[in-house]
Amino acid sequence: METSEKIGGGNDIFEDNHISNDGSICGYDSLHHLLCANLKPHLFKEVSRLLLGMNCGKAIETLVLPDSAKVISSKHDFDLQAFRFGADKESLREPRVVRVGLIQNSIALPTTASFVDQKRAIFQKLKPMIDAAGSSGVNILCLQEAWMMPFAFCTREKRWCEFAEPIDGESTQFLQEFAQKYNMVIISPILERDDNHGETLWNTAIIIGNHGNIIGKHRKNHIPRVGDFNESTYYMEGNTGHPVFETAYGKIAVNICYGRHHPLNWLAFGLNGAEIVFNPSATVGELSEPMWPVEARNAAIANSYFVGSINRVGTEIFPNPFTSGDGKPQHSDFGHFYGSSHFSAPDASCTPSLSRYKDGLLISDMDLNLCRQLKDKWGFRMTARYELYADMLASYLKPDFEPQIISDPLLHKKSS
Numbered sequence: 001m002e003t004s005e006k007i008g009g010g011n012d013i014f015e016d017n018h019i020s021n022d023g024s025i026c027g028y029d030s031l032h033h034l035l036c037a038n039l040k041p042h043l044f045k046e047v048s049r050l051l052l053g054m055n056c057g058k059a060i061e062t063l064v065l066p067d068s069a070k071v072i073s074s075k076h077d078f079d080l081q082a083f084r085f086g087a088d089k090e091s092l093r094e095p096r097v098v099r100v101g102l103i104q105n106s107i108a109l110p111t112t113a114s115f116v117d118q119k120r121a122i123f124q125k126l127k128p129m130i131d132a133a134g135s136s137g138v139n140i141l142c143l144q145e146a147w148m149m150p151f152a153f154c155t156r157e158k159r160w161c162e163f164a165e166p167i168d169g170e171s172t173q174f175l176q177e178f179a180q181k182y183n184m185v186i187i188s189p190i191l192e193r194d195d196n197h198g199e200t201l202w203n204t205a206i207i208i209g210n211h212g213n214i215i216g217k218h219r220k221n222h223i224p225r226v227g228d229f230n231e232s233t234y235y236m237e238g239n240t241g242h243p244v245f246e247t248a249y250g251k252i253a254v255n256i257c258y259g260r261h262h263p264l265n266w267l268a269f270g271l272n273g274a275e276i277v278f279n280p281s282a283t284v285g286e287l288s289e290p291m292w293p294v295e296a297r298n299a300a301i302a303n304s305y306f307v308g309s310i311n312r313v314g315t316e317i318f319p320n321p322f323t324s325g326d327g328k329p330q331h332s333d334f335g336h337f338y339g340s341s342h343f344s345a346p347d348a349s350c351t352p353s354l355s356r357y358k359d360g361l362l363i364s365d366m367d368l369n370l371c372r373q374l375k376d377k378w379g380f381r382m383t384a385r386y387e388l389y390a391d392m393l394a395s396y397l398k399p400d401f402e403p404q405i406i407s408d409p410l411l412h413k414k415s416s
């Protein structure tokens with residue numbers, strides 16, 4: 001197919017490069033829907049087998065949600081999808097099914113509104129979405145990276161630091177009520193201000209327990225220095241290691257956004273025993289979209305755990321134009337945050353993604369027994385050569401490290 005050929009056929013909103021103005025791909029809100037609408041059913045089934053994998057030998061099943069959740073989603077116009085990952089029946093262990101939710105959202109007011117109003121409006125927008133999760137019986141809910149503010153870190157302007165909050169600040173208090181009301185663990189990624197350490201800033205995920213208590217926090221390990229992601233102007237690499245939080249519903253961890261490009265970061269959460277790792281993110285189409293469906297799925301496979309990937313949606317326009325030292329003309333937005341939140345499972349299956357341009361709540365049941373079943377089947381944990389990797393890393397860290405390269409002796413021989 002020619003690259004300029006229109007996959008969906010003759011829609012005026014398409015541009016030659018297939019990126020439409022409304023954030024959709026060729027007028028569809030996800031790749032899944034694009035393929036479903038344009039492939040014959042038997043082709044769509046086969047393509048889905050490869051793109052979404054198989055869970056226990058079957059295509060991933062959808063889950064029926066209570067009408068109350070559907071009513072809230074149509075009233076507030078957000079995407080609502082639900083699936084279920086099964087596991088094989090075991091003789092000695094009962095299934096360990098948890099219901100997990102991911103929320104993706106755009107900001108609620110222009111970035112020129114007062115900071116107080118912007119934050120309040122995001123709270124208002126999230127209320128019905130969290131209620132829909134709660135009334136659907138979600139046990140663990142994760143929000144997107146820095147959910148309580150616009151992702152202003154492209155600008156390098158320091159005034160956005162005002163959005164930062166202590167661990168027990170207003171965003172946490174707002175969510176604690178829902179955690180208690182719905183007996184739900186909530187992961188809240190915020191811009192943190194650490195008052196006890198000189199009022200420094202961090203990019204932090206707070207884990208709120210199902211009784212509304214704060215279980216702990218994790219700070220983003222890897223800070224991007226790519227494109228407009230000028231985050232290192234605001235905060236440093238995290239100092240909390242790779243904690244796994246044992247909650248009422250399973251062992252969970254948080255790999256914040258750019259950390260998903262680092263396989264050893266994923267590995268460390270696995271070594272500490274995580275069964276579900278969340279990847280709350282803020283990333284844009286031009287930069288990372290081809291990587292998005294690959295990295296989380298690979299991490300789930302390699303580490304025998306579930307991954308919940310969340311990305312914000314929409315285009316956020318900032319008052320003052322900025323540049324990022326990459327030769328691009330000055331501009332006032334990051335580009336389009338493409339949503340597409342989804343779950344990946346250790347058996348290489350994954351859910352379809354939420355919309356590329358709409359707020360959304362994605363829910364999935366997952367039987368955590370699948371993690372050990374995959375360890376037993378593929379033996380990745382058992383066959384890994386940690387002692388070799390440890391030696392390699394120890395030697396790499398030495399200033400006199402030399403790469404282990406064995407050159408073809410004929411390479412540098414002078415021709416006679």
Ligand SMILES: NC(=O)NCCC(=O)O
Nearest residue numbers: 224229257258282283288
């Ligand atoms: N928020 C963040 O770390 N974004 C970096 C860009 C990316 O990793 O896709």
